[in-house]
Amino acid sequence: MAATSSWNFMVTPTKPSLSWKLSFFSPLTTVNVTRRQNRTAKRFVVFATVFLDPKPTVLVAEKLGEAGLELLKTFANVDCSYNLDHEELCTKISLCDALIVRSGTKVTREVFERSGGRLKVVGRAGVGIDNVDLSAATEHGCLVVNAPTANTIAAAEHGIALLTAMARNIAQADASIKSGKWQRSKYVGVSLVGKTLAVMGFGKVGSEVARRAKGLGMHVIAHDPYAPADRARAIGVDLVSFEEAISTADFISLHMPLTPATSKMFNDESFSQMKKGVRIVNVARGGVIDEEALVRALDSGTVAQAALDVFTEEPPSKDSKLVLHENVTVTPHLGASTTEAQEGVAIEVAEAVVGALKGQLAATAVNAPMLPAEILSELAPFVTLSEKLGRLAVQLVAGGRGVQSVKVTYASARGPDDLDTRLLRAMITKGLIEPISSVFINLVNADFSAKQRGLRITEERILLDGSPENPLEFIQVQIANVESKFSIAMSDSGEIKVEGRVKDGKPHLTMVGSFGVDVSMEGSLILCRQVDQPGMVGSVGSILGEENVNVSFMSVGRIAPRKQAVMTIGVDEEPSKEALKRIREIPAVEEIVFLKL
Numbered sequence: 001m002a003a004t005s006s007w008n009f010m011v012t013p014t015k016p017s018l019s020w021k022l023s024f025f026s027p028l029t030t031v032n033v034t035r036r037q038n039r040t041a042k043r044f045v046v047f048a049t050v051f052l053d054p055k056p057t058v059l060v061a062e063k064l065g066e067a068g069l070e071l072l073k074t075f076a077n078v079d080c081s082y083n084l085d086h087e088e089l090c091t092k093i094s095l096c097d098a099l100i101v102r103s104g105t106k107v108t109r110e111v112f113e114r115s116g117g118r119l120k121v122v123g124r125a126g127v128g129i130d131n132v133d134l135s136a137a138t139e140h141g142c143l144v145v146n147a148p149t150a151n152t153i154a155a156a157e158h159g160i161a162l163l164t165a166m167a168r169n170i171a172q173a174d175a176s177i178k179s180g181k182w183q184r185s186k187y188v189g190v191s192l193v194g195k196t197l198a199v200m201g202f203g204k205v206g207s208e209v210a211r212r213a214k215g216l217g218m219h220v221i222a223h224d225p226y227a228p229a230d231r232a233r234a235i236g237v238d239l240v241s242f243e244e245a246i247s248t249a250d251f252i253s254l255h256m257p258l259t260p261a262t263s264k265m266f267n268d269e270s271f272s273q274m275k276k277g278v279r280i281v282n283v284a285r286g287g288v289i290d291e292e293a294l295v296r297a298l299d300s301g302t303v304a305q306a307a308l309d310v311f312t313e314e315p316p317s318k319d320s321k322l323v324l325h326e327n328v329t330v331t332p333h334l335g336a337s338t339t340e341a342q343e344g345v346a347i348e349v350a351e352a353v354v355g356a357l358k359g360q361l362a363a364t365a366v367n368a369p370m371l372p373a374e375i376l377s378e379l380a381p382f383v384t385l386s387e388k389l390g391r392l393a394v395q396l397v398a399g400g401r402g403v404q405s406v407k408v409t410y411a412s413a414r415g416p417d418d419l420d421t422r423l424l425r426a427m428i429t430k431g432l433i434e435p436i437s438s439v440f441i442n443l444v445n446a447d448f449s450a451k452q453r454g455l456r457i458t459e460e461r462i463l464l465d466g467s468p469e470n471p472l473e474f475i476q477v478q479i480a481n482v483e484s485k486f487s488i489a490m491s492d493s494g495e496i497k498v499e500g501r502v503k504d505g506k507p508h509l510t511m512v513g514s515f516g517v518d519v520s521m522e523g524s525l526i527l528c529r530q531v532d533q534p535g536m537v538g539s540v541g542s543i544l545g546e547e548n549v550n551v552s553f554m555s556v557g558r559i560a561p562r563k564q565a566v567m568t569i570g571v572d573e574e575p576s577k578e579a580l581k582r583i584r585e586i587p588a589v590e591e592i593v594f595l596k597l
């Protein structure tokens with residue numbers, strides 16, 4: 001399928017509404033024309049808006065590099081309004097075809113609602129789209145594009161800047177001398193050379209931090225259950241388990257995305273496993289740290305110092321104990337803020353926005369539709385099944401050599417010429433990559449993104465007898481050379497294996513490892529391996545009930561009565577870590593895993 005084939009996000013010419021828009025004179029000037037004013041004026045406005053100024057209007061709501069602005073101006077009217085409050089943004093938005101922001105502007109559902117359908121593209125000049133309501137964007141037919149690569153080096157350099165500044169008390173000493181003091185003995189620092197740095201998350205930024213830290217003479221280890229071990233080895237870094245990384249490091253630098261699995265990953269329990277006097281840098285996302293637990297760890301001396309660029313809430317409150325702590329160095333989310341990176345993201349996002357306004361599908365599109373409706377109708381449930389199988393398989397990975405080798409098996413009665421698997425492969429890739437990374441996958445970038453991460457996807461077909469009426473009988477996804485958090489998920493030949501089918505138009509999980517199950521793949525799942533005995537459904541169900549987690553179904557499959565069993569529980573809400581811990585502590589429970597579909 002061609003990348004630019006018909007898709008839903010197209011820009012239509014400006015239509016004047018009751019509030020007449022004089023886009024001919026100034027893109028964002030609104031003039032209210034009363035009904036008593038003469039018809040000629042109205043006709044002129046309509047003519048001017050639609051015919052004399054066919055250019056789309058782009059609202060740039062946060063400072064954007066000059067090169068990006070120039071590029072936008074070749075194609076659109078550009079309005080740079082950098083300090084709009086939410087109401088001002090909502091008021092302006094109905095006059096705009098595209099909006100460009102960084103992380104400081106909240107693009108809420110209300111923004112899409114009040115755009116009255118005119119807003120067609122939101123460009124995020126950076127990686128994270130936590131500030132954009134993606135579901136609302138998609139529901140309103142608005143494409144979201146980002147700039148995922150241009151600020152990587154800037155973020156890595158900022159990580160190193162914080163690491164060295166923290167070790168030598170630069171910020172504290174600077175403040176001290178400016179307040180008239182000369183405190184040489186108070187600000188004796190620690191050396192970096194020969195110390196162990198644990199890089200948590202070995203993706204684009206993490207690997208660049210590791211490379212630079214090696215240059216400073218540090219011993220660098222990394223934890224990333226999904227990164228290819230050979231890529232780490234190539235720059236002299238060993239991939240180790242979470243426990244080994246945090247318990248052996250003198251310095252810890254965080255570079256994983258904020259996901260349900262990484263949220264508050266650094267908490268009382270993990271701080272207690274760290275070396276006393278450890279130093280922590282965070283240029284990833286504030287939410288990966290339990291900030292109250294970090295204050296406790298700093299007060300007790302478990303953590304000697306922290307250097308933070310990102311916070312759970314930005315800006316943090318003025319009386320934040322963490323920010324005001326004397327052993328903490330802070331910057332206001334400056335990781336991407338270099339002249340060079342901002343020029344880079346400006347060009348990257350401007351190209352994507354202009355392309356989108358022309359109706360092209362950018363490789364950096366975050367919520368792009370995967371296929372035209374006519375093809376989707378037959379494959380739709382298999383498309384959903386593919387993504388969910390990918391999501392499920394990757395969430396079962398615990399470590400090993402990284403997610404490098406994935407085999408997909410399609411069982412179908414249709415011959416290879418009648419079944420184009422490109423879309424299904426792209427959806428499996430989406431499912432495998434998105435839960436663990438800051439990259440968003442669409443049909444254009446799926447194969448490239450997989451290759452860039454060192455992920456090799458091989459496909460195999462099983463030709464079944466029978467009627468080719470159904471496109472596919474089942475799809476199987478296997479990840480080789482990894483360990484699993486749920487031992488049952490390992491097949492007899494040592495891969496993580498999940499298999500699914502479409503039943504009554506809905507995706508169903510039918511196999512986990514070599515264990516047959518049959519559950520609808522909706523919401524989220526808890527898989528629980530246990531000794532088969534009476535009362536288990538009740539015990540688990542009541543813990544979830546007490547935690548206000550709604551159960552959509554529970555099913556138990558077992559090898560033989562009173563032997564091993566697997567309970568599959570569908571849940572509408574995400575159980576807290578505490579709830580999962582309580583279930584894990586039920587004596588008959590052997591292992592448990594929560595999977596977000």
Ligand SMILES: NC(=O)c1ccc[n+]([C@@H]2O[C@H](COP(=O)([O-])OP(=O)(O)OC[C@H]3O[C@@H](n4cnc5c(N)ncnc54)[C@H](O)[C@@H]3O)[C@@H](O)[C@H]2O)c1
Pocket residue numbers: 127128151152155200201202203204205206223224225226227255256257258261262283284285309310333334335336337435436437438439
């Ligand atoms: N402070 C800033 O201004 C700034 C700038 C750029 C990026 N960032 C942030 O830095 C982070 C990393 O960005 P990136 O571009 O390198 O992303 P990336 O997707 O290239 O890398 C993220 C890595 O984290 C790994 N990972 C996922 N879950 C993990 C887990 N549970 N434990 C350990 N590793 C895990 C992934 O396998 C991947 O290799 C993101 O949160 C991003 O938003 C911040």
Ligand SMILES: O=C(O)[C@H](O)COP(=O)(O)O
Pocket residue numbers: 102103104125126127128129151333334335336337
């Ligand atoms: O997600 C990102 O790209 C970084 O966190 C940078 O955000 P910023 O563009 O607001 O500096």
